[in-house]
Amino acid sequence: MRPELIRATYLLHRNTPEAVEEAIGLLQNTVYSFSMKVCGHPEDAEDTMQEVLSRSLGHLARIQTPQQMAVWLYTVTRNRCWRMRRKPANAPANILSLDELMPDDEELGRLLEDAAAGPESNLLAAEQHHLLHQAILRIPATLRIVLVLHDMEELTTEQVAQVLELKQGTVRIRLHRARLSVRKEMSQILRGTPEQPKNARPFTGKPKEARAKAGQRPSECRDLFANLSEYLDGRVEPLTCEQMRGHIEACPSCVSFLRDLRAAIDRCRSMDIPCDSAVAPRLRAILTREYVRMVMMPAAK
Numbered sequence: 001m002r003p004e005l006i007r008a009t010y011l012l013h014r015n016t017p018e019a020v021e022e023a024i025g026l027l028q029n030t031v032y033s034f035s036m037k038v039c040g041h042p043e044d045a046e047d048t049m050q051e052v053l054s055r056s057l058g059h060l061a062r063i064q065t066p067q068q069m070a071v072w073l074y075t076v077t078r079n080r081c082w083r084m085r086r087k088p089a090n091a092p093a094n095i096l097s098l099d100e101l102m103p104d105d106e107e108l109g110r111l112l113e114d115a116a117a118g119p120e121s122n123l124l125a126a127e128q129h130h131l132l133h134q135a136i137l138r139i140p141a142t143l144r145i146v147l148v149l150h151d152m153e154e155l156t157t158e159q160v161a162q163v164l165e166l167k168q169g170t171v172r173i174r175l176h177r178a179r180l181s182v183r184k185e186m187s188q189i190l191r192g193t194p195e196q197p198k199n200a201r202p203f204t205g206k207p208k209e210a211r212a213k214a215g216q217r218p219s220e221c222r223d224l225f226a227n228l229s230e231y232l233d234g235r236v237e238p239l240t241c242e243q244m245r246g247h248i249e250a251c252p253s254c255v256s257f258l259r260d261l262r263a264a265i266d267r268c269r270s271m272d273i274p275c276d277s278a279v280a281p282r283l284r285a286i287l288t289r290e291y292v293r294m295v296m297m298p299a300a301k
Contacts, residue, residue: 001154004030005073006066015296021288027053027060027073028284030153032275034074035081037148040137046279048080053287061295070155074163078145095140101180102225103257107187111256129271135185136268139178146171147178151268176229183264220247221254228261 004026011023031052035045056076063069103111136144149160150171157175161168224244230236231244248254 001066001070001156001159002030005069009063009066009069012060012063017288017292017296020291020296021284023060024053024287024291025280025284028280029275030073031077032280033273034077034148034153036273037133037136037152037271038078038141038145039081040133044081045275048077049275050279050283052077052080053283054290057287057291057294060291067159070153071159071162074149074153074155074159078163095143095177096181098177098180098226099222101177101184102222103184108253108257110191111260112252114256128267129273131189132182132186132267132271133273135182135189138185139181143174143178143181146174147182147268150175151179151265152271154269172230172235176226179229179261179265179268182268183261186264186267187260221251224248224254225257228258232258232262232265 008023008026008030011019011026028049031049032045035048036042039045039048052073056073059072063072136147139147145164146160149155149163150157155163157168157171160166160171160175164171166174224231224247227236227240227244231241236244248258
């Protein structure tokens with residue numbers, strides 16, 4: 001969970017105008033950043049920030065824990081953002097299968113060559129964040145929101161499931177596909193290769209015959225590939241974990257791919273889009289005055 005939400009909950013409980021103003025500023029940044037990551041339009045993110053917080057002042061005082069704050073805030077923001085969002089022009093229509101997300105021999109060869117140099121190592125941090133944001137907006141929306149909530153907003157699997165009204169197992173499956181998808185998109189952007197075609201065939205649960213006949217990885221690699229997120233997040237049973245580790249250590253291609261996937265996850269976790277609009281200070285002052293009027297003044301009387 002974002003530390004901003006923990007601090008905002010604490011500040012609201014202090015019940016002073018100064019603490020309330022700081023708390024609302026933290027919530028502004030959280031709502032704006034989340035909306036930008038999911039939808040990508042500053043105007044929509046500003047409108048979402050204003051509407052969500054303006055309509056939530058009375059509810060904020062009733063929230064007791066940071067966990068409650070996180071689930072409630074992301075749920076109402078998700079609902080508003082989803083209603084208003086504009087579909088990116090290059091957003092894919094379908095979710096790629098695991099076989100389509102699995103790197104072929106050519107890409108694995110490039111990963112081995114880049115292991116020492118790192119193709120994006122010379123990029124400025126700001127440029128990396130810009131390109132990563134492009135990559136995130138290019139993956140399917142149902143995967144994108146799971147990635148943003150789990151890896152970027154730091155919610156647990158259980159909390160993501162509550163926000164999205166999904167089973168936890170479904171969240172884990174979508175998270176893995178989202179991580180693989182954003183890694184693939186980032187790799188294509190960095191290398192200047194075209195994005196996935198819009199008319200890509202939908203995932204049917206079966207590998208494509210073309211991939212099965214040419215360029216298919218060994219079955220051990222494919223089994224490991226399907227469980228990499230569980231492995232990286234420490235959710236694999238000890239025996240299975242040891243088996244996976246043994247295969248990885250003996251397979252240079254898997255080592256390179258795992259390193260690249262881990263780097264993609266780390267980039268997502270470090271990315272933030274703060275609200276720096278000129279409207280933020282004015283809105284914060286208005287919301288603070290209204291919160292004091294609605295919540296604190298009656299208590300004082």
